[in-house]
Amino acid sequence: STYHQVLEENRQLYNQVQDLKGTIRVYCRVRPFLPGQSSRESAVDYIGENGNIMIVNPLKNGKEARKVFSFNKVFGSNVTQEQIYVDTQPLVRSVLDGYNVCIFAYGQTGSGKTYTMSGPDLTSEETWGVNYRALRDLFQISKTRGDVIKYEVGVQMIEIYNEQVRDLLVSNGSNRRLDIRNNSQLNGLNVPDASWIPVSSTQDVLDLMKIGHRNRAVGATALNERSSRSHSILTVHVYGKELVSGSILKGCLHLVDLAGSERVDKSEAVGERLKEAQHINRSLSALGDVISALAQKSPHVPYRNSKLTQVLQDSLGGHAKTLMFVHINPELNSIGETISTLKFAERVASIELGAAKSNK
Numbered sequence: 001s002t003y004h005q006v007l008e009e010n011r012q013l014y015n016q017v018q019d020l021k022g023t024i025r026v027y028c029r030v031r032p033f034l035p036g037q038s039s040r041e042s043a044v045d046y047i048g049e050n051g052n053i054m055i056v057n058p059l060k061n062g063k064e065a066r067k068v069f070s071f072n073k074v075f076g077s078n079v080t081q082e083q084i085y086v087d088t089q090p091l092v093r094s095v096l097d098g099y100n101v102c103i104f105a106y107g108q109t110g111s112g113k114t115y116t117m118s119g120p121d122l123t124s125e126e127t128w129g130v131n132y133r134a135l136r137d138l139f140q141i142s143k144t145r146g147d148v149i150k151y152e153v154g155v156q157m158i159e160i161y162n163e164q165v166r167d168l169l170v171s172n173g174s175n176r177r178l179d180i181r182n183n184s185q186l187n188g189l190n191v192p193d194a195s196w197i198p199v200s201s202t203q204d205v206l207d208l209m210k211i212g213h214r215n216r217a218v219g220a221t222a223l224n225e226r227s228s229r230s231h232s233i234l235t236v237h238v239y240g241k242e243l244v245s246g247s248i249l250k251g252c253l254h255l256v257d258l259a260g261s262e263r264v265d266k267s268e269a270v271g272e273r274l275k276e277a278q279h280i281n282r283s284l285s286a287l288g289d290v291i292s293a294l295a296q297k298s299p300h301v302p303y304r305n306s307k308l309t310q311v312l313q314d315s316l317g318g319h320a321k322t323l324m325f326v327h328i329n330p331e332l333n334s335i336g337e338t339i340s341t342l343k344f345a346e347r348v349a350s351i352e353l354g355a356a357k358s359n360k
């Protein structure tokens with residue numbers, strides 16, 4: 001009967017996953033005003049039910065400019081970490097059926113990327129972000145399927161800083177530089193030499209993430225003294241063996257906390273900071289180009305334009321599924337960044353929606 005339960009569960013999962021297949025989903029999350037910030041001046045006019053968000057921009061002549069952007073979902077500032085995860089879960093669970101999934105956090109520094117992916121306080125499970133919830137979920141489900149499929153889970157954690165790939169799961173703090181090589185055996189991450197650590201509990205993952213975060217390159221800018229100038233990728237590899245048939249499933253989940261998307265001039269960057277900012281801008285636009293090309297089913301997908309897209313090449317195309325969380329800082333003085341973030345997100349999201357409509 002366990003077997004039939006699992007089949008039924010699989011069928012339900014399959015149905016949930018069907019509508020996500022081969023598509024990019026974009027969720028927009030609006031950060032709340034933080035203590036000390038004036039909420040009277042908000043760039044967000046309203047959030048609609050159908051994934052719409054309206055931005056309001058006061059003009060010099062006393063009038064206001066309004067613009068609506070549309071996504072798969074928009075989460076307002078009162079939405080909890082748990083509610084966010086409910087809409088992420090089907091995608092995460094599909095990894096146990098052998099899919100490759102990428103989840104990205106995009107937005108300017110301070111807009112809530114790390115909050116969504118990791119959470120503000122690891123000691124409180126209620127505030128856990130997508131990373132920990134996803135792993136907890138994968139462990140739980142793999143346990144309930146244990147009589148039918150035996151799963152093994154392993155993680156890798158890398159960062160891309162100034163177009164160099166480094167291993168974050170090293171204990172001595174010497175961020176080892178890694179080469180990119182296509183390696184379809186590894187299934188999903190083209191850095192075969194990155195440390196690969198088997199994990200069997202959420203605690204294992206918490207311990208590893210602590211090491212990873214310590215090793216992450218963090219620089220100071222005028223915009224935010226601890227702004228992240230690197231992309232970090234936590235990859236969860238799942239390997240399942242069906243006990244009766246002996247058949248093998250491989251899936252992987254990439255949880256990607258992108259570097260801040262703010263434009264160069266605003267952080268008054270020169271020298272090293274300018275170089276960082278240029279690398280970041282280039283890799284984020286390369287990511288946008290790849291996702292757009294895939295959505296348009298373009299014969300040429302420009303993976304080679306950045307390390308980020310090369311590393312994730314096998315997990316962005318084909319039957320892989322992508323979810324992008326775009327983060328908005330509601331303050332009026334961030335409206336320039338907010339609009340460019342929303343435009344980037346709309347470019348990534350709307351093409352396939354448009355194509356799907358015209359196919360009908």
Ligand code: ADP
Binds near residue numbers: 030031034115120
């Ligand atoms: P980023 O990773 O984009 O630089 P952070 O995740 O560090 O931004 O968020 C900036 C600040 O805003 C942090 O103090 C964080 O705790 C807070 N914050 C972000 N999102 C939320 C949210 N949804 N609810 C409450 N606080 C948030």
